[in-house]
Amino acid sequence: MTELASASKRPRPEFRNINALSDLPTYRLPPAGWVSILHRISGAIMFILMPFIIWMFDTSISSEISFAKFTSVFNVGVGFVPGWFFKLIALAIIWAYLHHFIAGMRHVWMDVNHAVSKEFGRSSAIVTLSLGTVLTLVLAAKLFGLY
Known part of the structure; x- marks a missing residue:
């Protein structure tokens, strides 16, 4: 009976409750949280830009x-939209694919x-973020003609 009394x-x-305006800006998300959120964002980007991906594939292999x-389109542009804008869209797709793939492999490895x-979780999240960023920068340099 004394254990119950001391436990109480x-x-x-x-x-x-949190106040979104004052608490959220000061909250530090761990790297695994960033990878999780970016994994969802990259999946959404790939889904939303699927018509552009299909157009690029079809146009590039038809004739x-x-x-x-x-x-x-990538060099000059179309109408009032410059070519660099299409390169940025392609770069967003490249980042989304690389991040989604690397984060997915991280989850498979953990499973x-x-x-x-x-x-x-922390170390693999840092590797995922850095590897995705480095590969995206390398492919961005190639896309924009730096090498």
Whole structure:
């Protein structure tokens, strides 16, 4: 009976509602949280830009003339939209695919090896973010003609 009495005297944790305007800007999301949110965003980007992806694939392989039109869209543009804008859209697709693929492989690795720990989650999230960023920058340099 004394154990129950002493257990009831411990202070209980206090829960409160958050104020989105004051609490959220100061909250620091861990790297695994960033990877999770960006994984969802990259999936949404790929889904939303699917018509552009299909257009690029179809135009690039249909014929030599359509491939010439395809390359002119990226070099010169169409109408009032400049070519660099289409390159930015293609770069968004490249980033979305790379991040989504790398984050997906991270999840598969964690599932297969039962590697669910705070340390592995943090380190693998940092690797995912940095690898996706580096690969995107390399492909961006190629897309914009730096090499």
